[in-house]
Amino acid sequence: MSTLVIVIQIILAGMFSLSSFMKLKRTPSMVRHWNEYRYPMWFLTLTGLGELAGIIALLAGFRFPALLPYVGLFFVALMLGAIHAHLFRAKHRPVMAVNAAAMLALSVVMIAATY
Numbered sequence: 001m002s003t004l005v006i007v008i009q010i011i012l013a014g015m016f017s018l019s020s021f022m023k024l025k026r027t028p029s030m031v032r033h034w035n036e037y038r039y040p041m042w043f044l045t046l047t048g049l050g051e052l053a054g055i056i057a058l059l060a061g062f063r064f065p066a067l068l069p070y071v072g073l074f075f076v077a078l079m080l081g082a083i084h085a086h087l088f089r090a091k092h093r094p095v096m097a098v099n100a101a102a103m104l105a106l107s108v109v110m111i112a113a114t115y
Helices: 003-024 028-037 041-060 065-089 094-113
Strands: none
Touching: 003 028, 003 041, 003 065, 003 094, 028 041, 028 065, 041 065, 065 094
16 A cells, blocks of 8 residues: 555545544534535434544555545545535535545545555
């Protein structure tokens, strides 16, 4: 496994850990954003649990690198949804989607680097 993939795994694990924690703890900022997206609150929990599952699979990828393209595809789907929520559902300024776009890009690079 390349150093690039390992660095990306660490960054994604950190970012998604923070995001999952905020969703599962229902921090005020996350609840406010979720209300702006006009999604039901149960979907906040489901998304947080999905991110947590992705983190576990991402960490398992250190031992089983063959998992990484699938984890990457899962994260791509999550980040496309996040970008859509920011830009189209909540009509946030594009700067609000920069983090999701960066995580999307890292996920795509991780997929490409594992082949």
